[in-house]
Amino acid sequence: xxxxxxxxxxxxxxxxxxxxxxxxxxxxxxxxxxxxxxxxxxxxxxxxxxxxxxxxxxxxxxxxxxxxxxxxxxxxxxxxxxxxxxxxxxxxxxxxxxxxxxxxxxxxxxxxxxx
Amino acid sequence: xxxxxxxxxxxxxxxxxxxxxxxxxxxxxxxxxxxxxxxxxxxxxxxxxxxxxxxxxxxxxxxxxxxxxxxxxxxxxxxxxxxxxxxxxxxxxxxxxxxxxxxxxxxxxxxxxxxx
Numbered sequence: 001x002x003x004x005x006x007x008x009x010x011x012x013x014x015x016x017x018x019x020x021x022x023x024x025x026x027x028x029x030x031x032x033x034x035x036x037x038x039x040x041x042x043x044x045x046x047x048x049x050x051x052x053x054x055x056x057x058x059x060x061x062x063x064x065x066x067x068x069x070x071x072x073x074x075x076x077x078x079x080x081x082x083x084x085x086x087x088x089x090x091x092x093x094x095x096x097x098x099x100x101x102x103x104x105x106x107x108x109x110x111x112x113x114x115x
Numbered sequence: 116x117x118x119x120x121x122x123x124x125x126x127x128x129x130x131x132x133x134x135x136x137x138x139x140x141x142x143x144x145x146x147x148x149x150x151x152x153x154x155x156x157x158x159x160x161x162x163x164x165x166x167x168x169x170x171x172x173x174x175x176x177x178x179x180x181x182x183x184x185x186x187x188x189x190x191x192x193x194x195x196x197x198x199x200x201x202x203x204x205x206x207x208x209x210x211x212x213x214x215x216x217x218x219x220x221x222x223x224x225x226x227x228x229x230x231x
Binding site: 045 | 156157159163203207220221224225227
């Protein structure tokens with residue numbers, strides 16, 4: 001059974017710092033990996049999606065990398081801003097030939113960017 | 116605008132009562148999902164449906180039931196058999212696996228259920 005772990009569980013940084021969030025998964029037979037943002041009491045917003053054949057994806061100040069063989073992904077946030085404060089979750093989708101077709105989520109990293 | 120609508124946003128239930136959470140999407144998505152989120156934890160899959168009139172149990176299906184009579188709707192019933200139902204419930208949808216856009220998972224705003 002796939003397990004997804006995110007470290008750290010919480011992180012507080014001053015505004016302007018670059019930071020890295022970590023995600024690890026136990027089964028490397030994935031189709032893709034997604035990073036989501038969740039604001040308190042709200043739904044999830046997709047940030048970046050990396051296919052299993054890709055190494056990284058970038059969107060603005062966000063860069064996500066994937067090392068499928070080692071079961072790791074990182075989300076890099078450059079020049080952090082108070083508006084980046086949220087919980088960040090990673091999720092993996094299994095390969096297409098498996099019976100399960102739904103994402104498995106990590107428990108998230110709660111980020112607080114201090115002004 | 117296309118999207119997913121969950122209702123109600125907040126719901127209070129007495130022990131022993133069944134409640135139904137609504138999830139409606141107008142994105143023409145084939146697949147729909149229900150997740151449960153507890154404080155400080157990630158999302159756990161309750162049920163999912165790849166196509167109308169078909170659904171599969173997720174990791175924590177006990178005490179829950181679903182139906183998928185229409186493509187747009189995937190209601191979740193939290194039954195009295197669910198021992199600890201207080202949680203935040205999230206509905207999501209995507210195109211069917213293998214089709215263009217299948218990777219994109221769209222979430223609703225969530226429903227918070229509290230058992231009194």
